[in-house]
Amino acid sequence: MERADLERRLAEHVDAGDTVARDAVAHALATTYGAAALPALLRASVHDRNDDGESLQLDVLELFEAWPGEARAEVLACVSSADPGLRRVGVWGLSVIDLDRRGEHVALVVEAASDPDPRVRGEALGGLGSIFGAGDPRALAALTAGTRDPDPEVRCAAVQGLHSWPGEAVTAVLVARAADADRRVRFWTAWALSGRPGAAATLERLTADDDPDVRAAAGDVLAIGRRASGALEHPWS
Incomplete structure (x- = not known):
């Protein structure tokens, strides 16, 4: 055919x-x-x-x-498209084809984190929170800004993306989102605080959240932390 x-x-x-x-x-x-x-x-x-x-x-x-050369050209064409759906696919494509290019396209994905369409912004933050953006200060800045995005789905993507970033400053950003007006953001914040020093008090507050899913997530994260602490105290068990 x-x-x-x-x-x-x-x-x-x-x-x-x-x-x-x-x-x-x-x-x-x-x-x-x-x-x-x-x-x-x-x-x-x-x-x-x-x-x-x-x-x-x-x-x-x-x-x-x-076909890496042809793939790169097509993905870049998608990124610059007037169609937000194609831009979203292009942003995803950049985070895939860039893995062997040592961050060549991080700047384009950071730019996409400010796209007019929230789905594109969310896709960009998802990529920046993965191995694609790991360790790049531009990615961290975009993810941090994304936690204040007007769209709750974008804030969710930013919170999830910050989970693997170390440091007290990142913890402070996540703690602030524990008071987010959207229950989904609070839910993902609870999980993003998993394993982070100094997060226990915030997680305890979230166990009294109005939303049952948020309460359950916070409780699960606290339980995981207690089990991990017990394993460290008794490595022979």
């Missing part, structure tokens, strides 16, 4: 929400046309990229590995 026909069918399956058919056509495109299939697969990835149709993402990742 011609590439144009496969791309049309792929778009139809995406519009219909048929992830099984979508992934089957995407795989046919990827295996038959290689790098030339990337634009269509990236467009399809705008919708439900992390849902049950994970084979689409696997095909995209395989094309990234097999």
